[in-house]
Amino acid sequence: MTGLPTLLYKEVLRFWKVSFQTVAAPVLTTLLYLLVFAHALAGRLEVFPGVSYVQFLIPGLAMMAMLQNSFANSSSSLIQSKITGNIVFILLPPLSAGEIFAAYLLASMVRGLVVGIGVFAATLWMVPLPVPNPLWVLAFAFVGCGMLGTLGIIAGIWSEKFDQLAAFQNFLVMPLTFLAGVFYSIQSLPPFWQAISRLNPFFYAIDGFRYGFFGRSDMPPATSLAFATAAFAALSWLTLRLLRRGYKLRH
Amino acid sequence: MLAVEARGVQKRFGPVRALAGVTLEVEEGEFFGLLGPNGAGKTTLISALGGLAIADAGSLAVMGHDVARDFRAARRAVGIVPQEIVFDPFFTVRETLEIQSGYFGLRANGAWIDELIDRLGLASKARANMRSLSGGMKRRVMVAQALVHRPPVIVLDEPTAGVDVELRQALWAFVRGLNASGHTIVLTTHYLEEAQQLCTRIAMMKEGRIVALGRTERLLADFSERVLRVKLARGELPAALAARAAREPGGAWRIPIVDVAHVEQALRSLREAGAAVESLEVAEPELEEVFVKIMRREESPVAA
Numbered sequence: 290m291t292g293l294p295t296l297l298y299k300e301v302l303r304f305w306k307v308s309f310q311t312v313a314a315p316v317l318t319t320l321l322y323l324l325v326f327a328h329a330l331a332g333r334l335e336v337f338p339g340v341s342y343v344q345f346l347i348p349g350l351a352m353m354a355m356l357q358n359s360f361a362n363s364s365s366s367l368i369q370s371k372i373t374g375n376i377v378f379i380l381l382p383p384l385s386a387g388e389i390f391a392a393y394l395l396a397s398m399v400r401g402l403v404v405g406i407g408v409f410a411a412t413l414w415m416v417p418l419p420v421p422n423p424l425w426v427l428a429f430a431f432v433g434c435g436m437l438g439t440l441g442i443i444a445g446i447w448s449e450k451f452d453q454l455a456a457f458q459n460f461l462v463m464p465l466t467f468l469a470g471v472f473y474s475i476q477s478l479p480p481f482w483q484a485i486s487r488l489n490p491f492f493y494a495i496d497g498f499r500y501g502f503f504g505r506s507d508m509p510p511a512t513s514l515a516f517a518t519a520a521f522a523a524l525s526w527l528t529l530r531l532l533r534r535g536y537k538l539r540h
Numbered sequence: 541m542l543a544v545e546a547r548g549v550q551k552r553f554g555p556v557r558a559l560a561g562v563t564l565e566v567e568e569g570e571f572f573g574l575l576g577p578n579g580a581g582k583t584t585l586i587s588a589l590g591g592l593a594i595a596d597a598g599s600l601a602v603m604g605h606d607v608a609r610d611f612r613a614a615r616r617a618v619g620i621v622p623q624e625i626v627f628d629p630f631f632t633v634r635e636t637l638e639i640q641s642g643y644f645g646l647r648a649n650g651a652w653i654d655e656l657i658d659r660l661g662l663a664s665k666a667r668a669n670m671r672s673l674s675g676g677m678k679r680r681v682m683v684a685q686a687l688v689h690r691p692p693v694i695v696l697d698e699p700t701a702g703v704d705v706e707l708r709q710a711l712w713a714f715v716r717g718l719n720a721s722g723h724t725i726v727l728t729t730h731y732l733e734e735a736q737q738l739c740t741r742i743a744m745m746k747e748g749r750i751v752a753l754g755r756t757e758r759l760l761a762d763f764s765e766r767v768l769r770v771k772l773a774r775g776e777l778p779a780a781l782a783a784r785a786a787r788e789p790g791g792a793w794r795i796p797i798v799d800v801a802h803v804e805q806a807l808r809s810l811r812e813a814g815a816a817v818e819s820l821e822v823a824e825p826e827l828e829e830v831f832v833k834i835m836r837r838e839e840s841p842v843a844a
Contacts, residue, residue: 292644382644
């Protein structure tokens with residue numbers, strides 16, 4: 290038996306003990322977005338024919354919350370452990386780079402998925418949502434949360450102070466999530482911004498996720514899944530390299 | 541078998557040479573002291589032993605397991621109590637120990653955890669959150685965390701810094717017990733009296749190098765001596781004694797003596813010289829003196 294399940298358990302327990310902040314708060318924030326945008330824009334916008342704007346918004350907002358919370362879980366856990374010094378209790382045991390990676394990644398995915406479930410549970414009573422392609426929904430949920438969980442590990446390793454992590458979050462993660470077509474279809478954008486959006490891996494996660502609900506999307510879902518998986522794989526490769534070298538963790 | 545083996549270990553942090561080629565062997569079952577001023581490289585050496593730092597050159601092994609190539613076996617063989625008090629504020633004492641145990645792949649470790657909690661006096665705090673514990677209690681939990689996988693080699697990095705007398709004594713009794721039951725202990729401390737009482741062998745470090753290494757009594761014999769401290773109420777020190785003696789700032793004389801029979805002789809010559817003794821004590825060799833002498837020796841390089 291290896292230490293991986295224990296580190297995973299510890300990481301899940303860590304956010305679960307403060308689930309009011311780590312699960313309930315992001316669900317509430319997402320609901321507020323939904324209420325405000327739906328109120329302001331309902332009836333004025335119809336992105337896909339036959340799909341109301343509120344319906345269109347829900348999967349995108351859910352995915353946005355999932356991405357942000359997956360990122361927040363691994364990054365905040367690592368930076369807190371580094372700053373308080375208790376990271377030594379993870380570095381001293383016989384845990385390999387792969388085990389540390391897998392545990393932080395899986396815990397982040399659990400947090401992202403729990404928040405996603407929370408958002409759907411809270412919105413079900415407002416708007417019924419069809420799920421014609423549940424397998425696409427699951428595939429994009431896993432890849433999206435995985436991608437951001439991994440990015441969170443990189444951010445947590447790289448940051449030495451909370452404000453560096455905040456910069457990572459505010460100048461990279463937030464713009465990428467907001468510009469990933471949560472509130473609109475990228476077909477409505479000018480060609481230049483469409484091209485830019487296609488470089489954003491978060492866009493593929495959201496677009497493909499939405500396909501699972503409406504059977505319609507900007508890109509074919511298989512293409513989106515390929516791009517999102519490639520981004521996830523590249524980030525994982527980088528994270529494992531950093532962990533093996535002990536970058537900013539083992540001096 | 542060697543509990544710890546360091547061969548030419550080097551480590552640099554930017555311009556600072558933290559370890560400048562350290563070679564050291566600690567035998568199984570030893571109570572070994574690693575002494576030196578702040579910045580000598582003791583903590584860096586311990587970090588490299590536990591994988592918290594990666595040596596630039598040289599090799600390190602615990603119980604014959606190389607810390608890089610065979611890191612799993614090496615880390616299972618060593619328990620390190622870090623110098624700084626660190627804790628995870630999300631968990632209780634028992635959760636902390638159960639989680640630490642799991643990292644080593646130990647699942648059914650409850651009996652040993654109970655014993656550690658009991659022996660370290662943590663029973664009343666087992667369900668308390670780490671945040672609510674006093675500094676001394678947190679230190680005890682750190683000791684328990686280092687021992688949760690029953691490592692044959694235990695490394696304590698300044699475990700008594702800022703610790704009250706009661707806990708210090710309890711801690712040493714506990715560590716002595718571990719040593720008696722076969723564990724190898726490596727200790728760093730600034731309290732040289734403690735090191736002198738506890739350690740069978742001592743290495744002194746300065747600026748990343750080992751500058752003295754030997755059995756504690758050998759170092760004491762080579763660098764310190766037994767002295768008779770005499771303060772006179774009246775009269776002068778006879779010339780024969782004064783030639784060997786040194787005067788302390790307070791006015792007391794320090795007369796080196798080899799064995800206690802010399803005390804008798806010194807007193808007789810004082811009496812014959814008509815001097816009256818105000819106070820008198822025999823001071824045993826002290827590690828502090830050894831330490832100061834060795835550090836001073838290392839300070840004056842070939843500059844002269």
